[in-house]
Amino acid sequence: xxxxxxxxxxxxxxxxxxxxxxxxxxxxxxxxxxxxxxxxxxxxxxxxxxxxxxxxxxxxxxxxxxxxxxxxxxxxxxxxxxxxxxxxxxxxxxxxxxxxxxxxxxxxxxxxxxxxxxxxxxxxxxxxxxxxxxxxxxxxxxxxxxxxxxxxxxxxxxxxxxxxxxxxxxxxx
Numbered sequence: 362x363x364x365x366x367x368x369x370x371x372x373x374x375x376x377x378x379x380x381x382x383x384x385x386x387x388x389x390x391x392x393x394x395x396x397x398x399x400x401x402x403x404x405x406x407x408x409x410x411x412x413x414x415x416x417x418x419x420x421x422x423x424x425x426x427x428x429x430x431x432x433x434x435x436x437x438x439x440x441x442x443x444x445x446x447x448x449x450x451x452x453x454x455x456x457x458x459x460x461x462x463x464x465x466x467x468x469x470x471x472x473x474x475x476x477x478x479x480x481x482x483x484x485x486x487x488x489x490x491x492x493x494x495x496x497x498x499x500x501x502x503x504x505x506x507x508x509x510x511x512x513x514x515x516x517x518x519x520x521x522x523x524x525x526x527x528x529x530x531x532x533x534x
Contacts, residue, residue: 365389365396367443368405371467371486381471385484395484398436403473403482407447408434410469410526411456413492413509414534419527420498421519422455423506430510430519432526434485435503444468448488456492456507457499464489469529472522489530 362370372385385405394400410432411420421430433455434448441447445463452461470487500507512531516524 364437364439364441364443364447365393368396368486371444375468375471378471381473384473385471385486388484396437398480401480403480403484404436405444406434406436406483406485407441407444407451407488408432408485409448409452409461409463409488409490410523410530411452411458411461411490411492412464412527412530412534413496415494416509418509418511419515420456420458420492420507420509421515421523422501422504423508425503425505428505430508430523432487432523434487444486445488448486449490452490455501455503457501458492458496460493460496461490462493464491464530464533466533469533470526472526474522487526487529489526489533 372382375382389395392400392402396405424431433452435451437447468486469489472485474483476483498507515527
C-alpha cells in the first residue's frame, strides 16, 4: 500500500473534526502529490507529541525556523510506509529517544496551519508517542532547544494547537 493510500484510509477512519478531516480528504483527491513537500498547494505532514505520563510531562522542541515550542514532526518521506511510521520516525529523529511507542488508536488530532511560501499549508496528522522509562533526549539540528514541560506548563510556552494535542492525548490515556 502506498503512503497516499494509507493516508486516505487513516483519514477515512478518523473520528472527530469532521470538516477538517473532509478538507484533508478533498485535498488529497485534488492533489495526487499532496503527501509531498513539493505540493505547493499544501501537503500532509506527520507529527507526534512525546509524552511521559508517569512523570506528567511532554517533550517539546524549539523549532529552528519557526522559533516556537512544538511537538516533533515534519514532512513525509518516500521510505515512510504509513503516516504512523512517518510520525514515529520524526519523533525519534527530533527527540533522539529510542524506543518510543505510538499511543494506540491512530491520530489524536488534525491541525491545518499556514506556512511560509512557496508552500501554503501544512495539513498535520498528529499522533502521540510514549517515552520509555529513563528516556534521555538528544537535540537535533532541526531544533534550537529540546525540553520537558509539565502538563500545566505547556499553555505558557506553546500555541493552542499543542495545547489541544496535549488535551486530546491525555483524554486518550
